[in-house]
Amino acid sequence: MTDPRRATPRTDTVLADPALAPAAARLGRDRVRTVVRDVLDRCRAGEVSPDEVVPAALEALPTYASSLRPVINATGVVVHTNLGRAPLSALAREAVVDAAGTTDVELDLATGRRGRRGAGALAALAERVPDAEAVHVVNNGAAALALAAACLAGDGREILVARGELVEIGDGFRIPELLESTGARLREVGTTNRVRLADYTAAVSERTAFVLKVHPSNFVVRGFTSSVPVRELAGLRHDGAAVPVVADIGSGLLAPHPRLPDEPDAASTLREGAGLVTASGDKLLGGPQAGLLLGRADLVERVRRFPLARAMRVDKLTLAALEATLRGPEPPVLAALATPREQLRSRAVALAGRLGAGAGDAGDAGAGGPGTVRVVETTGAVGGGGAPEVTVPSVALALPAGFAEALRAASVPVVARVVDGQTLVDLLAVAPDDDDQLVASIHEIVSAATVLEGKTSRTGAV
Numbered sequence: 001m002t003d004p005r006r007a008t009p010r011t012d013t014v015l016a017d018p019a020l021a022p023a024a025a026r027l028g029r030d031r032v033r034t035v036v037r038d039v040l041d042r043c044r045a046g047e048v049s050p051d052e053v054v055p056a057a058l059e060a061l062p063t064y065a066s067s068l069r070p071v072i073n074a075t076g077v078v079v080h081t082n083l084g085r086a087p088l089s090a091l092a093r094e095a096v097v098d099a100a101g102t103t104d105v106e107l108d109l110a111t112g113r114r115g116r117r118g119a120g121a122l123a124a125l126a127e128r129v130p131d132a133e134a135v136h137v138v139n140n141g142a143a144a145l146a147l148a149a150a151c152l153a154g155d156g157r158e159i160l161v162a163r164g165e166l167v168e169i170g171d172g173f174r175i176p177e178l179l180e181s182t183g184a185r186l187r188e189v190g191t192t193n194r195v196r197l198a199d200y201t202a203a204v205s206e207r208t209a210f211v212l213k214v215h216p217s218n219f220v221v222r223g224f225t226s227s228v229p230v231r232e233l234a235g236l237r238h239d240g241a242a243v244p245v246v247a248d249i250g251s252g253l254l255a256p257h258p259r260l261p262d263e264p265d266a267a268s269t270l271r272e273g274a275g276l277v278t279a280s281g282d283k284l285l286g287g288p289q290a291g292l293l294l295g296r297a298d299l300v301e302r303v304r305r306f307p308l309a310r311a312m313r314v315d316k317l318t319l320a321a322l323e324a325t326l327r328g329p330e331p332p333v334l335a336a337l338a339t340p341r342e343q344l345r346s347r348a349v350a351l352a353g354r355l356g357a358g359a360g361d362a363g364d365a366g367a368g369g370p371g372t373v374r375v376v377e378t379t380g381a382v383g384g385g386g387a388p389e390v391t392v393p394s395v396a397l398a399l400p401a402g403f404a405e406a407l408r409a410a411s412v413p414v415v416a417r418v419v420d421g422q423t424l425v426d427l428l429a430v431a432p433d434d435d436d437q438l439v440a441s442i443h444e445i446v447s448a449a450t451v452l453e454g455k456t457s458r459t460g461a462v
């Protein structure tokens with residue numbers, strides 16, 4: 001046998017192979033060279049024969065353009081922060097691709113002059129919330145709140161806020177620290193569980209910049225509690241002048257939602273008298289990551305012209321996706337929340353049937369096929385730090401516990417959850433268009449298992 005080190009082809013020779021040309025054009029020569037070098041190392045180690053270098057390199061090339069790849073959200077959590085929160089609608093994805101190249105984001109093509117950046121997205125937002133005199137969009141919900149605080153209170157003035165609303169939003173970030181980082185001072189009123197209008201009235205002074213109302217979106221305080229609605233806060237005055245109310249509603253619902261009665265929405269909050277409402281774009285609005293500011297024209301204009309606003313400016317891709325979300329069909333997040341359980345059950349039964357055709361009852365739950373693919377009822381959640389008490393009726397395919405890890409390793413990964421020794425592939429947040437891919441991903445891991453031969457499957461429904 002020849003020494004594999006001597007038979008190993010040169011990098012340039014492999015790179016010149018016409019079979020690799022399309023990959024070099026798509027991914028860049030450097031990227032392909034890195035992959036080829038890795039394969040040549042394996043060739044030198046005798047793991048890949050010289051004839052197999054090109055096919056092995058083709059096999060090892062990345063499928064996706066970046067390290068972010070599509071995954072199927074089978075967690076039963078509709079807005080999953082670790083999975084990119086709201087998936088965009090088909091129309092919003094189209095808008096992102098259209099705007100990705102050179103685009104008229106700040107040019108009026110009719111006059112050839114500079115146009116207002118994101119005018120279309122802002123107009124769409126204003127039209128959806130007629131109660132807002134003006135609107136502005138920044139990078140995310142936290143930025144919207146920070147900008148309001150920096151602009152209106154960053155000179156050391158006070159923000160009045162109830163102790164029970166000093167929320168940690170996630171990943172260790174806390175609203176009080178965020179607000180203080182802008183130079184504003186917090187004046188806490190009330191106690192953890194109770195606050196009254198009188199607490200606010202007693203705290204208002206010439207130092208007060210605004211009253212902040214934060215929706216405690218990710219927790220619930222129950223029992224001996226009281227809080228003051230925006231309607232009453234809006235009546236607060238100092239020396240006869242109204243004190244503005246800024247309301248961080250969090251989830252980005254623009255109008256009341258029948259399935260989420262406790263979730264505040266922008267229109268109602270403005271009608272109650274809030275001067276500014278801040279919210280996220282990628283929670284219940286179902287759009288891209290963005291922070292919305294809606295409200296009084298004078299406040300929005302101040303915020304928009306404040307220097308820090310430039311550091312929070314949204315990208316053209318965000319503006320495109322936001323506009324298409326606001327004007328387009330019901331986004332996937334809201335479609336998921338509106339899906340009746342019966343519909344999920346029919347899909348689940350059909351999927352279980354298709355899986356039964358190729359999947360086996362392996363007997364060995366850990367290593368083999370899915371075994372009995374059962375259709376079970378589950379309760380899903382809204383997620384994204386929203387509507388913590390709301391449970392959403394859903395349906396899942398139940399597979400053995402050991403499948404969760406394998407499903408995440410499929411070429412299109414499926415993220416399921418493990419409950420009571422079963423892997424639940426919950427359909428609540430899986431778009432119906434992804435059902436074929438879901439079946440393909442499950443089949444892929446099942447056929448990768450070795451113990452399928454001759455087994456038959458049982459599929460069943462509740």
Ligand SMILES: *Cc1c(COP(=O)(O)O)cnc(C)c1O
Nearest residue numbers: 140141142169215217249250280
């Ligand atoms: C989610 C949330 C935020 C943070 O918004 P991001 O878009 O994640 O920056 C702030 N306040 C409330 C009440 C929230 O629910």
